[in-house]
Amino acid sequence: MASLPKPEELVKIDYNPPRRGxxxxxxxxxxxxxxxxxxxxxxxxxxxxxxxxxxxxxxxxxxxxxxxxxxxxxxxxxxxxxxxxxxxxxxxxxxxxxxxxxxxxxxxxxxxxxxxxxxxxxxxxxxxxxxxxxxxxxxxxxxxxxxxxxxxxxxxxxxxxxxxxxxxxxxxxxxxxxxxxxxxxxxxxxxxxxPDWIIAPVANCYRVGNHVGIEPHAFRDMVDFCVDEIENVTGIRVEPTFNRKGAEILFIAPSGDVFADPGIYTFMGYLMLFHEIGLDYTLSTYASEGGNFGLFTSHEVMKRLNAKMYDEARRLGVKWILGGECGHMWRVIHQYMDTMNGPADSLEEPVSPLTGTKFENARSTKMVHICEFTADLIRHGKIQLDPSRNDVFKVTFHDSCNPARAMGFFEEPRYILRKVCNRFYEMPENTIREQTFCCGSGGGLNADENMEMRMRGGFPRANAVGYVREKYGVNLLACICAIDRAVLPALMDYWVPGVGVAGLHELVGNALVMKGEAERTTTLRGEPLKGSGDDENT
Amino acid sequence: MVTVKLHNFLSGKKDAIINKWYEGVLKTYPAEAARFLREEKDRFANPVGYALYEGMKGIYEELLRGLEPDRVDPWLDRIIRIQAVQEFRPSQAVAFVFLLKQVVREELAAAAAERELPWGELLEFEARVDELAGLAFDGYMKCREELFAIRIKEIKNRTSRLLQRANLGVTIFE
CATH class of the missing domain: 1.10.1060 (Fumarate Reductase Iron-sulfur Protein; Chain B, domain 2)
Structure with a gap:
C-alpha cells in the first residue's frame, strides 16, 4: 500500500518530452x-x-x-x-x-x-x-x-x-x-x-510512359477532353497532334496536368498558347510524363525513366523539346539529364521559331522551360494579352523549390504573371525566391496517408500565404509545379481557406486573346470573369 | 486583512503571466525545438512560435473580458490548428489551457504574501479556464475532421477527370 501515489502526485502530469539523446x-x-x-x-x-x-x-x-x-x-x-x-x-x-x-x-x-x-x-x-x-x-x-x-x-x-x-x-x-x-x-x-506512393508511379512510368499509368488511348482521350473544354470557353477548337514525326518541337508536360484538378486548366493554357502562335509541335503518348519519380528512388531508376524523353525526341525527329510547368522534372533535366543520358546530339540547339531567340542555357540538354519560352514571346510582342480577365484573382506566387533553387528561375514566371494579371502581391522576402518554403509534399511525399505530416511540413509556406491573404486579400496561389498544384489546395484548405491554386499557364490561357475567339465570359474553370473577387475578403 | 482583486492582478501581471504560460507550453516540445521557438523572432521564419504566442495573448485578453466563444475561437484556433497535426495526443494538444491555471496560482501565491487570496474570484476564473479547455477540444475535433475531409477531397480531385471520362455514371462529387 505504501507505494500507492498520493492524490497530488496523481494530478501532476508531466507534459515534457523525455530527455533522451x-x-x-x-x-x-x-x-x-x-x-x-x-x-x-x-x-x-x-x-x-x-x-x-x-x-x-x-x-x-x-x-x-x-x-x-x-x-x-x-x-x-x-x-x-x-x-x-x-x-x-x-x-x-x-x-x-x-x-x-x-x-x-x-x-x-x-x-x-x-x-x-x-x-x-x-x-x-x-x-x-x-x-x-x-x-x-x-x-x-x-x-x-x-x-x-x-x-x-x-x-x-x-x-x-x-x-x-x-x-x-x-x-x-x-x-x-x-x-x-x-x-x-x-x-x-x-x-x-x-513507399508505394513513389514506386507505383515509377513502375507505371516504366511500363506505360507516365506516372498515372494512362495508356495511349486514354491519354489522347484526356487531351481531347481539354480540347472540348477550350472550345466551350473560347469557341476555338485547338488541334494538338500525337506522336507526329517531323514536328519541330516535342512538348512534354507532367502527367498531373493531363488528368488532375487543377493541373488540367494549366494544360489547357499550354494548348491554347501553342494554337495561337501556330507552333509546330506534337505530344507523345510514350513520353507522356515530364515528372520523374526516379529522382526519389535511385540514380539508376531516374536515368531509366529520363531516357524515354530523348528516345522519343530522336524517334520523332523533332529539333528540340519544350517542357511544361513541373518542379522536380526540371531538377532532373537541369542537373542530371545531360550527364545521365546526354548530350542529346541528335537534337538541335533550341531556337524559338517565333522570335528567333536562342536558348543558350539549353544548348546541351535541348530542352526549354515553357516559362522561358512564353516570357520570350511576351517580350517580343508575339501574343496579345488581356490581364483584366484575371481580375477576379488577387494573386501571389509560390516559387516551386526545384525551378527556384535548382535552376535559379525567379524572374521569368514573375514577368509573365505581371503581364497576365493586374493584381500580383509578393509574399515576404524570406519565404520566396531562393528562400522559398516547400509545399511540404514534394520529394514523393504527396500521398494522402501522410496528410498530417504534409500539413506540418507545409505550414511555413501556408503561413506566408495567410499573411498576404490578410494584408491584400489574396485569393489565388500561382505556381509552376504539378506537385504544387496537386497538394497546395489541401494545404490551403487546412491553413488558409479561401485561397485557390493555379498553374501560371492557366492564367496565361485566361488572358490570351485568340484570333477569332468568341467573347469570353468565364475563366477556363467556367467561373464568371468578373464578380466576387473584390468582395469576398471584406 | 486586505484581499487581492483578481481581475486587477491578472491585468497588471499580464505580460509576466503570458510569458510564463508560453514557457510552459514551449517545454512540451523537445529542447532544441523549444530553444528555436523561443529565440527566433521573425514570424515567417518561426511561424509556430509566433502563432502560439499571439494565440495565447489573444486568449488571455478574452479571458479577462469574460469568455465569448465567438471571440476566443479564432485565437484558440491559431494554436489548436497547429497542435492538432503535431505529435500530440488529443489530451496533450488541449493541455496548454490547463497550464494557465498553474501559472496563475503560482504568480498569485507569490504576490499575495500575507494577504488573503481572492478564493471566490479564483474559482470563477478557473471554471472559465475549464470552459476554455472544452472549447479547445471542440476546436481540436473540428481540425481533425477537416483534415480527414481534405484527404477525401484530394483523392476525389486526383481521379475525378478519369472517372468522368470513363462514363462510370458515378457521382461521387458534391
Missing amino acids: WMDNPVEFRRGTWLYAAKPRHLEALGLPNPREWSPEEEDWKLPPEWREIVLEGFKERLERFRSLKLFMDICSRCGACADKCHFFIGTGDPRNMPVLRAELLRSIYRRYFTLSGRMTGKLVGARDLTEEVIKEWFYYFYQCTECRRCSLFCPFGIDTAEITMMGRELLGLLGIY
Whole structure:
C-alpha cells in the first residue's frame, strides 16, 4: 500500500518530452505521418530487390537475412562513386546554420528534422564502419551500430525530407541535404524499402510512359477532353497532334496536368498558347510524363525513366523539346539529364521559331522551360494579352523549390504573371525566391496517408500565404509545379481557406486573346470573369 | 486583512503571466525545438512560435473580458490548428489551457504574501479556464475532421477527370 501515489502526485502530469539523446529514441510509427510500403508487384516490374508485403507499423519489416552487409556494401560503393557523399559525410562542422531552415523542423519541432541531424542519421553509421575513430571510440565520436531500429529511423526521416534544398542554401560548406536524403533512400532501396506512393508511379512510368499509368488511348482521350473544354470557353477548337514525326518541337508536360484538378486548366493554357502562335509541335503518348519519380528512388531508376524523353525526341525527329510547368522534372533535366543520358546530339540547339531567340542555357540538354519560352514571346510582342480577365484573382506566387533553387528561375514566371494579371502581391522576402518554403509534399511525399505530416511540413509556406491573404486579400496561389498544384489546395484548405491554386499557364490561357475567339465570359474553370473577387475578403 | 482583486492582478501581471504560460507550453516540445521557438523572432521564419504566442495573448485578453466563444475561437484556433497535426495526443494538444491555471496560482501565491487570496474570484476564473479547455477540444475535433475531409477531397480531385471520362455514371462529387 505504501507505494500507492498520493492524490497530488496523481494530478501532476508531466507534459515534457523525455530527455533522451536522439540516438536512443526509437521512432514511433503513428498513422498520418508515414507512407505505405511499396507493393511487391511494383518492385517486381522494376526488377528491384526484396519484393514482399510489409508495413512500417509492423515489428517485422521482412528484411533479407544479410541486410546489414547489403547496406554497408552499398554505402561503401556510394562513398567511392560519389565524391559529394564522402565530402558531406566528412566536412560538417555542426555550425547549426541549417538547423532551423527546414520546413519539417519548423512545422514538427522534431530535432531529427534539423538537416544537420538528418545527415547524422547516415553519418553515425559512416563513422562507425568507415572511419578509424568511429570504429575505436564509437558513441564518443557520434558513431553507432547499424541496427534494424536505424533502418526504421532512416525510413521515417528520409521520407520526411522533400529534397527541397532550402537548408543547403544556408550551409557555409554547401552540403546538400537532398543528396544525403537521396543516398539514404538508395540504401533503403537495396533492402526493398520504398513507399508505394513513389514506386507505383515509377513502375507505371516504366511500363506505360507516365506516372498515372494512362495508356495511349486514354491519354489522347484526356487531351481531347481539354480540347472540348477550350472550345466551350473560347469557341476555338485547338488541334494538338500525337506522336507526329517531323514536328519541330516535342512538348512534354507532367502527367498531373493531363488528368488532375487543377493541373488540367494549366494544360489547357499550354494548348491554347501553342494554337495561337501556330507552333509546330506534337505530344507523345510514350513520353507522356515530364515528372520523374526516379529522382526519389535511385540514380539508376531516374536515368531509366529520363531516357524515354530523348528516345522519343530522336524517334520523332523533332529539333528540340519544350517542357511544361513541373518542379522536380526540371531538377532532373537541369542537373542530371545531360550527364545521365546526354548530350542529346541528335537534337538541335533550341531556337524559338517565333522570335528567333536562342536558348543558350539549353544548348546541351535541348530542352526549354515553357516559362522561358512564353516570357520570350511576351517580350517580343508575339501574343496579345488581356490581364483584366484575371481580375477576379488577387494573386501571389509560390516559387516551386526545384525551378527556384535548382535552376535559379525567379524572374521569368514573375514577368509573365505581371503581364497576365493586374493584381500580383509578393509574399515576404524570406519565404520566396531562393528562400522559398516547400509545399511540404514534394520529394514523393504527396500521398494522402501522410496528410498530417504534409500539413506540418507545409505550414511555413501556408503561413506566408495567410499573411498576404490578410494584408491584400489574396485569393489565388500561382505556381509552376504539378506537385504544387496537386497538394497546395489541401494545404490551403487546412491553413488558409479561401485561397485557390493555379498553374501560371492557366492564367496565361485566361488572358490570351485568340484570333477569332468568341467573347469570353468565364475563366477556363467556367467561373464568371468578373464578380466576387473584390468582395469576398471584406 | 486586505484581499487581492483578481481581475486587477491578472491585468497588471499580464505580460509576466503570458510569458510564463508560453514557457510552459514551449517545454512540451523537445529542447532544441523549444530553444528555436523561443529565440527566433521573425514570424515567417518561426511561424509556430509566433502563432502560439499571439494565440495565447489573444486568449488571455478574452479571458479577462469574460469568455465569448465567438471571440476566443479564432485565437484558440491559431494554436489548436497547429497542435492538432503535431505529435500530440488529443489530451496533450488541449493541455496548454490547463497550464494557465498553474501559472496563475503560482504568480498569485507569490504576490499575495500575507494577504488573503481572492478564493471566490479564483474559482470563477478557473471554471472559465475549464470552459476554455472544452472549447479547445471542440476546436481540436473540428481540425481533425477537416483534415480527414481534405484527404477525401484530394483523392476525389486526383481521379475525378478519369472517372468522368470513363462514363462510370458515378457521382461521387458534391
